[in-house]
Amino acid sequence: xxxxxxxxxxxxxxxxxxxxxxxxxxxxxxxxxxxxxxxxxxxxxxxxxxxxxxxxxxxxxxxxxxxxxxxxxxxxxxxxxxxxxxxxxxxxxxxxxxxxxxxxxxxxxxxxxxxxxxxxxxxxxxxxxxxxxxxxxxxxxxxxxxxxxx
Numbered sequence: 001x002x003x004x005x006x007x008x009x010x011x012x013x014x015x016x017x018x019x020x021x022x023x024x025x026x027x028x029x030x031x032x033x034x035x036x037x038x039x040x041x042x043x044x045x046x047x048x049x050x051x052x053x054x055x056x057x058x059x060x061x062x063x064x065x066x067x068x069x070x071x072x073x074x075x076x077x078x079x080x081x082x083x084x085x086x087x088x089x090x091x092x093x094x095x096x097x098x099x100x101x102x103x104x105x106x107x108x109x110x111x112x113x114x115x116x117x118x119x120x121x122x123x124x125x126x127x128x129x130x131x132x133x134x135x136x137x138x139x140x141x142x143x144x145x146x147x148x149x150x
Contacts, residue, residue, distance in 0.1 A: 005087050007094040010040060010047040010059060017056045018049075025077035029138065039063075039074065046071075048094060050078070050087040057082035060091040064104060071099050073109035092125055100150050108147040112137060122146050 010018065015036055022030040039061055040047055046062040058078035064071045073095070078087045099107055111118045113132065127146040136143030 005057070005085075005090045006051045007048050007090060008051065009045060010049045012037070012040060014049060014056055015040070018059055021056070021059060021077050021079045022075075024080050031075065043074070046095070046098065048091060048098075050082075050091050052082060052085075052087070055082075058087040058091060060088075060095050062095050062099070062107075064099070064102060069103055069105040071104045071107050073107065088121065096125070096150065104150055106147060107150055108145060110136060110143040110145055113142040113144055119144065119146070 015033060018036055019030075019033060022036075043061060043063050046064060048060050048062075049056050050058040050060075058076070060076040061074040062071055063074055076088060076091060096107070107127075108130070109122065109127065110133065111122065119129075125148065127148045130145040130147050133143040133145055135141070
């Protein structure tokens, strides 16, 4: 029987593993330690990790806008060795539950225009395309702003 995936808040001691997952997922576009440390401080309760047994296999980072009922998915990544095994789904579902409990009404994210797999994944969770954002990414690629009501 496969082990289940558990979710808990990321701790400072998890950042080395987060950086490994980030590099494997985003290559030259990966966030650096300083940025993750800042997000850990600012978004601590919404910076979540997925564990399969004792192994951190993914993370999801969400920011709730201060004084607002809006939130933004900053980043989600799963170690390539653990992909297509449900970690991203478990992390997103946990995030959605936590946002609802905090009274968030709208959840948005940006995804690369060419990332069809990610767009399909978000569409399964009722995210809809809001608009195309030209040259949103550092490499000049367009982004798609997606959003959903909670």
